Amino acid sequence: MSGVEGASGVSARGLVRTYGTRRALDGIDLDLGPGVTGLLGRNGAGKTTLMRCLSTDLEISDGELRVLDRSPERSTERTEIRRNMGYLPQNPSFYPHFTAFGLLDYMAVLKDLGGRRERHEEVRRALRRVDLYDRRHSRIRRLSGGMRQRLGLATALLGDPRLLLLDEPTVGLDPEQRIRFRDLVSELAVRSTVVLSTHQIEDVAALCRRVVCLDGGRIIFDGSPGELVDRARGRVWEQDTRPEEGVTSWRLADGRHRVLLPVGAPAPEPAPPGRVAVEPSLEDAYLLLTGAVGGGR
Amino acid sequence: MTRASIFWRLTGLNLRHLLISPVFLVLMPLMLIWLWLTTSMPALPTLNDFFTDSVLKVAGVGAVMFAVTTFPALREVRHSHDLALPLSSALRLLSLTLASVTVTSVIMGSVAALYPLFAPVPPAGVFQPIALVGVILLSWYGPLSAVVSAVWTRSFVPLVAVGLLFPTYLLYTALALVTPADLVMEQMSRFMYLALSPLPFYPDTFETALIYLTHTLLMVLCLTLLVLAARRGARLRRVACLGVVGLSLVGLVGLQAYANDVYVDPERSPSPLPRDLAAEGCVEIGRMTYCPLPGYEPWVEHWSTELTPVVARIPDRAPLPVIWQANPTRRSDTLYTPPDGTAPVGEYWDPENPYHGMDLDSSVVAYSLGLPPYLYHLCSATGQARVVVGSWLVSRGAVHEDASTRFTAAEWFLMDYRPDLPDLSLAYLLTRLPEERVAAVIEEHWETLTSPEADLDTLTELLDLPPADELPEPDWEQAMIEPHELPYEMGEDTPLCP
Numbered sequence: 001m002s003g004v005e006g007a008s009g010v011s012a013r014g015l016v017r018t019y020g021t022r023r024a025l026d027g028i029d030l031d032l033g034p035g036v037t038g039l040l041g042r043n044g045a046g047k048t049t050l051m052r053c054l055s056t057d058l059e060i061s062d063g064e065l066r067v068l069d070r071s072p073e074r075s076t077e078r079t080e081i082r083r084n085m086g087y088l089p090q091n092p093s094f095y096p097h098f099t100a101f102g103l104l105d106y107m108a109v110l111k112d113l114g115g116r117r118e119r120h121e122e123v124r125r126a127l128r129r130v131d132l133y134d135r136r137h138s139r140i141r142r143l144s145g146g147m148r149q150r151l152g153l154a155t156a157l158l159g160d161p162r163l164l165l166l167d168e169p170t171v172g173l174d175p176e177q178r179i180r181f182r183d184l185v186s187e188l189a190v191r192s193t194v195v196l197s198t199h200q201i202e203d204v205a206a207l208c209r210r211v212v213c214l215d216g217g218r219i220i221f222d223g224s225p226g227e228l229v230d231r232a233r234g235r236v237w238e239q240d241t242r243p244e245e246g247v248t249s250w251r252l253a254d255g256r257h258r259v260l261l262p263v264g265a266p267a268p269e270p271a272p273p274g275r276v277a278v279e280p281s282l283e284d285a286y287l288l289l290t291g292a293v294g295g296g297r
Numbered sequence: 298m299t300r301a302s303i304f305w306r307l308t309g310l311n312l313r314h315l316l317i318s319p320v321f322l323v324l325m326p327l328m329l330i331w332l333w334l335t336t337s338m339p340a341l342p343t344l345n346d347f348f349t350d351s352v353l354k355v356a357g358v359g360a361v362m363f364a365v366t367t368f369p370a371l372r373e374v375r376h377s378h379d380l381a382l383p384l385s386s387a388l389r390l391l392s393l394t395l396a397s398v399t400v401t402s403v404i405m406g407s408v409a410a411l412y413p414l415f416a417p418v419p420p421a422g423v424f425q426p427i428a429l430v431g432v433i434l435l436s437w438y439g440p441l442s443a444v445v446s447a448v449w450t451r452s453f454v455p456l457v458a459v460g461l462l463f464p465t466y467l468l469y470t471a472l473a474l475v476t477p478a479d480l481v482m483e484q485m486s487r488f489m490y491l492a493l494s495p496l497p498f499y500p501d502t503f504e505t506a507l508i509y510l511t512h513t514l515l516m517v518l519c520l521t522l523l524v525l526a527a528r529r530g531a532r533l534r535r536v537a538c539l540g541v542v543g544l545s546l547v548g549l550v551g552l553q554a555y556a557n558d559v560y561v562d563p564e565r566s567p568s569p570l571p572r573d574l575a576a577e578g579c580v581e582i583g584r585m586t587y588c589p590l591p592g593y594e595p596w597v598e599h600w601s602t603e604l605t606p607v608v609a610r611i612p613d614r615a616p617l618p619v620i621w622q623a624n625p626t627r628r629s630d631t632l633y634t635p636p637d638g639t640a641p642v643g644e645y646w647d648p649e650n651p652y653h654g655m656d657l658d659s660s661v662v663a664y665s666l667g668l669p670p671y672l673y674h675l676c677s678a679t680g681q682a683r684v685v686v687g688s689w690l691v692s693r694g695a696v697h698e699d700a701s702t703r704f705t706a707a708e709w710f711l712m713d714y715r716p717d718l719p720d721l722s723l724a725y726l727l728t729r730l731p732e733e734r735v736a737a738v739i740e741e742h743w744e745t746l747t748s749p750e751a752d753l754d755t756l757t758e759l760l761d762l763p764p765a766d767e768l769p770e771p772d773w774e775q776a777m778i779e780p781h782e783l784p785y786e787m788g789e790d791t792p793l794c795p
Binding site: 052055056057076079080082083085087089092093094095096097098102105106107109110111112155 | 299300302303306376377381384
């Protein structure tokens with residue numbers, strides 16, 4: 001193995017990625033180390049572009065990027081990065097005629113995971129970790145969407161990578177599998193850098209020590225989930241009636257309404273009937289941060 | 298070093314995947330069985346037969362490897378592009394190509410090796426090892442075309458199109474024999490053959506084998522560069538690759554033009570016979586001299602066996618030609634004008650095939666009778682005694698054991714000199730007369746009978762037979778020529794034989 005084995009993390013300075021005249025990433029500064037970092041943002045915020053840049057699948061347009069202490073711009077270093085990184089892209093396109101084992105074996109060869117015996121042992125281990133060992137001889141086209149997602153996860157887990165980039169990894173997983181997934185990722189994050197790009201806030205809440213929120217290609221928050229929640233403290237409450245327009249709110253199962261008061265907006269006076277301040281969740285905080293408008297009129 | 302290590306491991310994996318691919322496991326054995334069943338093995342095979350057979354097998358093996366390689370090639374171009382894999386798609390395709398051409402080469406090499414192994418006698422001719430390299434390279438067209446079509450179309454359409462060709466061909470062959478579509482199929486077959494074997498010669502001399510090898514190398518280069526040129530977002534490389542492809546295509550066309558110019562004999566004028574025949578590898582047996590091409594020496598015995606009974610009936614004072622085997626670089630060796638004083642013999646010989654013997658006998662007899670070279674100069678000798686004498690001499694060939702096959706041989710010779718009913722009737726009668734009676738007349742009156750002025754009745758008188766136009770017609774059941782075809786084939790404007 002190369003010197004990358006001991007290296008960990010990502011360092012980005014002024015990262016820019018443009019598509020034509022549009023700046024999908026606009027001056028990202030980021031340092032990532034061991035542990036799980038959640039990447040949040042609305043659709044089109046730049047999450048997937050950032051993940052693809054970190055995975056070296058996409059070249060950056062400007063700025064400086066080092067992944068696992070190597071520069072993706074140099075082809076030999078890029079190879080080293082890719083060998084030591086696990087990457088699960090959004091909607092991965094796997095060859096449907098491969099068996100589950102065949103796909104992982106192919107990926108293991110590309111990661112240079114030793115001789116045949118050693119490699120096959122690693123493939124079997126990865127399949128067991130995602131609970132697909134019994135389906136190892138099934139062709140990919142015969143696997144369900146959730147199984148394919150787990151298979152994608154297994155490809156990313158091969159060789160215990162120092163950097164794990166997971167773009168929407170829990171889409172299609174049932175609750176049991178999601179718990180298993182969280183357990184796996186937590187275990188890996190002890191010594192590896194894990195970046196989790198997702199819309200599943202509960203996964204972020206359960207796994208991440210750090211949250212990075214993107215909007216319009218820029219970082220709008222970088223801190224711990226607790227810090228993000230703190231920002232929302234005092235701005236979330238439940239009340240009996242639907243609030244006025246321009247306020248994020250949604251109807252709860254018991255018929256009451258959960259209301260998020262935007263930063264800087266004054267609380268309505270007089271207080272609506274039954275208004276009670278509640279402890280904000282990470283989702284509340286994220287919605288407040290991104291200014292998303294829910295069911296409020 | 299890492300990338301090289303990954304590359305070789307991936308190539309090994311690709312190799313295994315190709316060999317256990319269902320497409321390979323089903324199609325390749327079927328194709329090999331079909332190729333085996335359709336192999337035509339002459340009694341006396343030559344290295345030219347070996348080459349022709351190999352080109353046909355290349356088409357079969359290449360087509361299967363095209364199908365087998367298309368699937369993993371599409372895997373690389375359609376399904377693995379967003380996974381940020383350690384090897385670039387170009388290197389992964391190169392690895393797949395290497396694995397596929399290795400499988401193809403081993404299969405093609407093994408299939409080709411079976412031909413001399415199962416040949417009844419060692420194939421005649423001189424072996425050019427680089428020609429075999431060319432044949433192996435030719436088989437690479439299959440996997441390389443698969444990769445090129447996958448890269449450029451990113452779809453199974455080319456595979457479907459190629460897959461439909463075979464049943465379409467069979468369907469047309471079955472249904473379109475008497476329609477204009479037959480012509481279309483014929484042209485398609487011709488195009489396919491030209492695509493695989495575009496040069497106008499067999500690669501059986503060092504120069505021609507070298508040209509052949511260069512040709513296949515240029516084709517392989519073109520296909521490889523087309524793969525590299527398909528990469529998106531690398532405009533400079535794309536332009537450079539396509540530029541080199543263009544240059545290579547110009548080179549290919551130039552090479553074909555050169556080969557056509559130099560190796561297809563444009564001249565019909567005969568060249569002089571070399572003075573030192575021994576230096577040419579010629580051997581004398583009895584009254585005949587045989588000049589085989591290098592590697593064809595064992596065939597002299599067959600030629601001699603065929604000619605001995607014919608030559609025995611040609612008087613000693615009559616001239617005899619040198620048997621000269623045609624130059625092997627010409628495919629259309631019948632167009633090749635042999636040197637003066639020779640009778641040509643081709644690169645095919647089957648002791649059991651009477652027509653091969655009849656052609657050789659006819660060439661020798663025509664020369665002795667003072668007729669123009671057999672097959673090369675058509676002329677009319679209707680009513681001349683010498684062509685009927687010639688027909689009788691040809692009917693003495695070794696392979697003709699009964700009167701009916703002797704008459705076939707006589708007709709075979711006559712056909713080139715516009716025979717009419719009396720010529721045919723007399724020729725038929727001669728094959729029924731006692732051999733010694735006819736031989737004695739020919740021996741004694743050779744000069745008279747071989748004169749262009751001697752007519753049929755000159756011969757009938759010498760043999761104490763009725764005039765030729767009073768002779769009974771031949772047994773048409775045994776004849777190749779139909780009565781309504783007489784005078785046979787050639788028109789009124791055919792020149793008289795000198």
